[in-house]
Amino acid sequence: MLQSKSNWKYWIPENVEETSLEDINGLSPIVKQLLIQRGLTSTKEINQFLSPDIKNLYNPNLLSSIERATERVHQAIANKEKILIFGDYDADGVSSTTVMLKTLQELGAVCDYYIPNRFTEGYGPNEQAFIEASKNGFSLIITVDTGIAAVHEAEVARNLGIDLIITDHHEVQHEIPDAFAIIHPKCSPDYPFNELAGVGVAFKFAESLLGYFPKHLLEFVAIGTIADLVPLVKENRILSYYGLHALTISKNHGINALKRVCKLEGSITEEDVGFSIGPRINAVGRLQDAELAVQLLMTEDPDEAEEIALEVQGINEQRQQIVNDIVKEAEAMIDQDHDGVIVVAKEGWNEGVLGIVASRLVKKYDRPAIVLTIKRDQQEAKGSARSIPAFDFFHYGMKIRELFTHFGGHSQAAGMTLPIENISQIRDKLSEYMHTDLSEEDFKQEIVISECLSIEEISIEMVNDLTRLAPFGMQNPKPIFQLKEIPAEVRQIGSMKNHLKIQFANSQARLDGIGFGLGELYPYLTPKTPISVVGELGINEWNGIKKVQILIQDMKIEERQVFDERGKKRIEVLSYPNQRILYISHEKPEHSMDKDWVNYEMNISELPKADVLYIYDLPKRVEELRQVIQQTQPTNIHACYTVEESAYLTTFPKREEFVWFYALVKKRKKVDLTREIASIQKTKGWTREKVIFISQVFFELGFVTITNGVISLNPNPDKRDLSDSIIYRERLNKMELEKVLYYSNYDDLKRWFNNCIMEKDSPKEELANGS
Template identity: 40%
Template sequence: MYHSKKTWIDKEVDSLKINELAEQVAVSRQVAHLLVQRGFETAEQAKAFLEADQMDFHDPFLFQDMNKVVARIQQAADEGEMILIYGDYDVDGVSSAAILWHALVEIGAMAECYIPNRFTEGYGPNEAAFRWAAEEGFGLVITVDCGISGIDEAKVLQDLGVDLIITDHHEAKDVLPDAFAMIHPGVDTNYPYSKLAGAGVAFKVAHALLGRVPEELLDLAVLGTIADLVPLVGENRLLAAKGIEALNASERPGILALRKVCSLVEDDLTEESVGFAFGPRINAAGRLDSAMPALEMLLAETIEEASILAEQLDQQNKQRQDIVKNIAEEAIDLVERHYLSDRVLVVDSNQWNPGVVGIVASRLVEKYHRPVILLCHDAEKGTAKGSGRSIAAFDLFAELTRCEDILPHFGGHPAAAGMTLSSEDVSVLRERLNAQAAGLPDEAFIATTEIDLRLNVSEISIGLIEEMGRLAPFGMGNPSPRVVVEGANIRDLKRIGRDLTHLKVLVTDGKTELDGIGFGFGDAVDEISSLADVSLMGSLNINEWNGFRKPQLMIQDLAVVDYQLFDYRGGKKPLTDVFELPEDMTTLVAFSKDTQTKYAERPLNGPIKANIVFLDLPEEESAFLPYLKEAERVYCAFKDEGYYFETIPSREEFKQYFNYFAKCPRDELRIGLVRLSKSRKWSKRSINFMHSVFSELDFLVTMEDGLPGVNPNAEKRDLTEAATYKRHEERQRLEQQYIYSSLAQLKERFDTLVEAAKQEEMTWSSNSI
């Protein structure tokens, strides 16, 4: 067996609806299956989803405060009033600020951008920055991707006589800031779509200000929309689809510079380009220092300026990766030593960088499938600052709201949040959150993955993958289809990559072959037998190389449901490998006394565990059964180098040996036997074997001189009647079947044994009723 990292759950779907939709929309049954799963059950719904680029953006004036916003901004532009765009230090905040800046400049407004420093100012509006804005003469402050939690800060700005317009999308508390106007799709029930990212909200404001859809800003809007992990359905799907098109056609210096440092100059950009290439680099600036270089890159007017900034972001991203790796190792160590029994992992340190702990929290959620909060202490301020990530069963924002008496600053979503609190209250927060999670069922903490399709290798084709691509762009709310390729035979399995940590596999169903790549799955090579029927879970894509195109599975998980057989016979692999298997999961089996003596220093023949190592052969093959019935993995070493590996002497050799005793003078018996064995090239074991057979049959007996001799009264009997001969003959049969067979033949033999035992048990059970 090979256990999957997560439990695979099949989504329930109505097969009748699938068949109807496939016929009505003229798509394959597999694509119809995916559409129904995503809630597009009618032809009208499915066509609207598949043809998202034909949709229209909602009227921005459906926001109830949009008229006020446009009028106030236009007033500021007409009167030469300074406007401050106050953003956030992540991709969504930076791209939102860039969108609004472009729109304000186009209408002739005087605007500047302000991105708070994560380390000195923290997330969202802060009083010092707002007081600075008033002192600098800004008459209007517009927040982007933040502001909904800034109740006190809004009051400060109001007292200073500066108008505040909040544009945000984060979860709102019961009490809202007192602002001049507010654009928030989650608060404003008049607007028909509530899940816009901050960049989407800024895009709507730009749409209203300019009186047209600002398509030239779509390449910026798509950055925040995809990177902030909002659901890519509804208007977000339109933003993402059109945005990716705009991104590929973009001549913006900042985008071109990003493409170059990400080595995506000649590639078609996709949602993955934003999520895994552009996003981490833009985010890196704000995670390690100020996010202003990221904003300046997006606003750069020349490729030279943008390239310098993009190179800086690329270097910062590499630094960020190293820091994340080190913090993750330390955090896991703390969890393993102190918090392994907790349902909510609240882990803190005074050594960590608060800019990257959100990434580490995500990794710990993936590893432990529990809500995770990582906090960094500031000794001078006496505070702890950090980020949390959660699981579906635990609404992190809602649960933190229950603790707001000790959380002076926090905000976020059900799945993610940021917070600052007194260092003295960290243990209190840990206790409270664990108490709040105590009522959740145990299954809430079992990692699961929802499966979209189960396919055979032969069902997978370039045509199917291209058709499934009609559902893109993929992301939150519309994930890339997860498929399981079931019961495939392994044709090839090997490690790849510079450090050999990745897996490359070729599987087949006997008709068609499929390549699979599993990043980080290199260890599976040692844990999956070449004979195994493996089930692979992942996403499909088309691998294009050297002019060839073929389907490929990007492996996210894998499993083997049957027991596995590994071959260590004949020195093919060093026996030291099996001795390094985890002792608490491994049973070393030695049947013979010689083998038990040879490996006496090791724990032998203990309770049956998942890994079974057969060090030698038993006298009877039925001895394998108790182990085979329970084993998940069987390692066959059969390193016995004893008597039974030799060929049974022929009848002519038996005759020669017997005649020697009948004819040899007694005084030459010993020396003569030595000469005979040398001339016939008999081993000592062969001689002992023949002697044992003759003795058991009473053909040879001990004479008065203490030496063996021929028994004149012996009855005529066949050699095969001797117990030693029978044992040897049976042993040779076992050797032929278990030592000199191929691994496939060995597996077939074991399977036959187990199946025969099952049939016998069924027969016995039936007869006993």
């Protein structure tokens, strides 16, 4: 058996009544099922989902305070007041800033934008920035993708005579800022959708300000919405759907330069934004001032756009290297047996990438992780947290809010500043909550499986049909499918052998599977063993030939396995975390603990149960190993033994050969083997070993005596059968042992082990103390 790395959960919709979908033409059964799983059962809902329509977006005026804010901005424009857009340094903040800046410029406003420096100012509005804005004559500040936690800064603005309009989407904390206006879906009881990204809120405000639907801004909305990982349903689905199309046909010089740097051609997908465009925009704010990213999206000069895009690419490559370096340092700080919330901190770490580092640690250790950079001169630590699905970081962080100087974020991600002396207390408190509220299964990552398929059900047409559900994202994930099949071929690929390529095939169909980063599982796979894999379906095109493939995310084997390593000189001992391993051998292996080593001389009835059994040596009799298998009940058996002097490959004397030799001794009375053994070998064509073996059997049975190599006939022997000889029986037992356990083919060996376990309840003579 092979355990999966993640918890496999099957998508079972709650409170959904399955309905007939015959009214919708052209839907395949699998797409119908996926729609039902998403809670979409009515014809109207499904049509709206499959055919997103701008007409289904909500009226911006349903957002509280938006009319008041719109009126104030138009008043400022009419009075030539200076308006400052206060943004954020991530992709959502940059795209929000761009949307608002383009809107105000179109309206003829006297405006500028400001994005705080992550390293010198930190996240969100700050007092000094507002003071500088006042000195520079700004009387109106509009925040985008930030501000809902700026209680103090709102008071500062009011005291400075600045009207503050907050547009944000982050979680609302205990106290709401006293601002001129707050445009926030979660502060708007009449607004039907609470999950807009920061750029989505800015876009709604832009629509209200412009008085028409600004299609030309949709490409920026798609970037921020997809990159910020908000749920891609309802309004976000519509905005992303049209925004992706806008990105595909974009005339924006900055976006097109960025697409060229990313080597993106053809239709832009949510994956292109999530894995190429978004990370590069994010990289700018992670390492330096995010204004460069706004300049890229705002420039009207194609040459300048090309230069900035190349600079952004260089920054992203630098960011990747910094992340790798910090991850290595962080991993070195984490104990192997660490079981609490991971908290690592070091002076000098680049705070702009700590969220990425935290994500890497969560993925590796399956624990919530906080990664902090220590600022010794300020006696504080600053950084980011990422979490596992079962641990709501925002919820638990708010329970100890007093330990943070600043804290905010979502259930799976948070940012924070805290006094250095509070680090250990925060770790201990969060770890206590984690162990109290979570079970062992909660610590594994989750994979939600949409459907179990056979390879016969998978086709290019089916995969193409799945694209009707795109764009995929939070709450509309790309479907994950499970299939169970015996692989026709398995091999490691890649220069480091760190990937796995599996071909599934039967008489009716064939499917390729690729498991990136799963190469380490290769030794855990055994021949003719069904494996269950889960992953996304895609189409791989090579030299004009299209084939369906499954991108494997995880795998498991649900039946007992036998690893045939018989006769190998070098045995690789596999790692089985949290499983009981036993090693059975005549002498204790160097790599085993005393408690894990057993031998055939022990009382077999007292052997413990085991998940994994390594068999390094064979017993004297087949029955001994049968009893060990039945007692330990292993799920994985490694047959690692070898045979030095084979009895099975040595010809066993026939009964007539015993008769001939006895007749020779009886006729001659005495036979001196030291002088005559060669003659006997030549006459009968026997081996030396056979002559000696027959002699020893006769000696043990009392038929002859042997003195100094001379065999003499016993004139009055007892009447006994050859099988009464222990040597004779041991030789037969050894032959049977080797036949069954060493020279058998893999199928027969596996069948024998499985039969041992299945026969456990049948009555057997109890075997103890190796007798």
